[in-house]
Amino acid sequence: MKVLRENDFAYQAVYRYLTSVINESDAAGAMRLPSLRQLADRLKVSISTIQYAYSLLEKEGRVYSIAKSGYYAKARSLLVPPANGSDLLEAVYVNARRPGMCVLSTDDPASLQPLDSPLLMLERELLRQYPRQPQLLLQPCGELELRTVLAARYTTSSTHCWHADDVYIGADLRAVLEILIAVLELRQATVLVESPCDWVILRLFEAAEVRVIELPLQIDGALDPQWLASLLKTEPVRLILLSSALNLPHGSAAPTANRQLIAKLLAEQGTWVLENDCCSELADEHDGQRLRDWLDPERLLVFSAFDKIIGTEAPYGFVLSRQWRSELQRHFLLRSFRLSVTRQKAIARLYASGRIDQHLLVLRRLLKERRTHLIQLLRERLGDALQIVEPQGGATVWVRSLRTVNMSDVFHDLLRQQVVIAPGELFSLHRQHAQHLRLSAISHSDHDLASVVGLVGDALRLAPVE
Structure with a gap:
């Protein structure tokens, strides 16, 4: 070849x-x-x-x-680049992969410092040690060694403890979420979600005809407890989806007091909680406690994935749940994921050896340096045009235009100049965040970031006011 x-x-x-x-x-x-x-x-x-x-x-x-x-x-x-009337998300995906584009829309933190090479070296070592591993035991929910390591990592006390049988590993995050939608019977059910919310999750809910009610985050990442209490009393809420610590793309971590208050409210109502733990490890600083630490583990499911930390060689997603065991096992068995046992063992040993934790220290520092540089440029060149949510982790920056403009026009104007941004409306099913953008400084290729920020500023200032 x-x-x-x-x-x-x-x-x-x-x-x-x-x-x-x-x-x-x-x-x-x-x-x-x-x-x-x-x-x-x-x-x-x-x-x-x-x-x-x-x-x-x-x-x-x-x-x-x-x-x-x-x-x-x-x-x-x-x-060909989709026209104005085409699906905006498709336009972002297609154009982000065109040669020569400056991509300010990506959220791929592991690309700064991937663990792909150490992972694959460890996998090869395992293959040399065990060249003929017998595949006698079917493990439809994932390799036992990795599930055991994850269960231990998520255990924080005798009450909030997990076992290998509570962990289910799938081909990727999308596949795991599709299984959860089926197991929890969310089709046409009512689900509350933080907003802004990851577009992958929103599109999956939309495809499954889930009725989504969005809970807008305040500037500090807090939720309004009074509004939440009202919704729980007046709406047939099947489930609430919340971030464990760091919310992305918003980039905020709710104050501890607010998270405790929300957890207490959910416990009183007996609400099922689906916790998004994909980004919590990317927070710059954290008190070590997650939302789940104040929730009833019997009414809790937690999902996450490895790729944002390790890289593309670890695409698997996983979920932890004490309940729904027979249904989850059945759905994972029906999916028949063909996951590499050796690759999963290699991931497990990266965690067990402490390599992941060492890697996270470096990754967080690199991400913060990139974000800080981008924010400095935004303030210098667009300080009169944007409001910036000060990010507390992750790879992106959430900003709001101070002028009411058609952000789709801004998006397509920048496309003509080979710049891809992520308009805020992608992170809502109800056209919230129409004046927001998610920007990233980790994948601008060979383009000068200062010049690109200048182009974004020009597009925002020249866009007609709505």
Whole structure:
């Protein structure tokens, strides 16, 4: 395989090979791509490696799959930057992957300091030590060693304790959330969520016809307890989705007193809580306590993923739950996730050795340096145009335009200048945050960040007032 470079990982070579095949195609319509088995035989790699490369391209919107037919590359006409009337999220995804674009919309903190290489080196060492691991025991909920490590990591007391049987590991976060929607029977049910909220979660809820009520965060990340109490009394709330500590994209961590008050209110109402723990490890500073520490663990589910900390080689998502055991086991069994046992063991040993905690110290520092630089530029050049929510962690900065403008026009104006931003409306299903942006300083490629911030300022100032 000519695209295979020294020290490359197999999936990266396959990904580049498929990308070149797609780019070199002259097909005007959709092009059928080789099957998993055909590519595996042609490139001399495993089927799972081919499948992972295809899944990356599918997430990027470059290919799609048809049941019992295979994978297809989208026609070139579908890869043209979407027009104003097209789906805004699709426009962000497609343009962020176009060559030469300056991407100020990304939220990929691990890209600054990935643990991919140490993870794969550890995996290779495990393969050398145990070259023929017998796959006798089916583990549909994930490898036992990793589930045991996660259970111990989340245990904080004799009351708030977890066991390996409470942990379920899936192919990625999306797959885990889809299972939770099914198990908790959320279709057409009412769910309360913090707002702004991750667009992946919102789109999954929307696809499942979940009735979402958004709870806007205050500037310090707190929730209004009186409004929440009123909603719990007047609405048939099945579940409430809250961040464990750090809320992204908002970048805030609710004050301890507010989190305690919210937890007490939820306990009094007996409300089921789904805690988003994906970003809590990225907080600059924290008192060590999460929202779950004040909640009844019998009415709590916690979900997270590894990729924001480790990198793309650890795409798995997971959930912790003491309840719904038979239903969760059944759904994970039906999904039949083909997860690498050795990769999961390698992740477990990164945690057990303390390597993850050491890595987080460096990652938090690097993220803070990048955010601080971006905020300094925003204040110098756009101080009269933006209000900035001071981030307490993560890779992004949440800002609000002080002028009421059409942010979609701003978005498309910047696209013409090869700059991609994330408009705030993506983080709401009810068109909240229309004057907000999520900006990031971790993936602006070779572009001068100061010049790019200047372009953002010009686009905001020149946009007509609504």
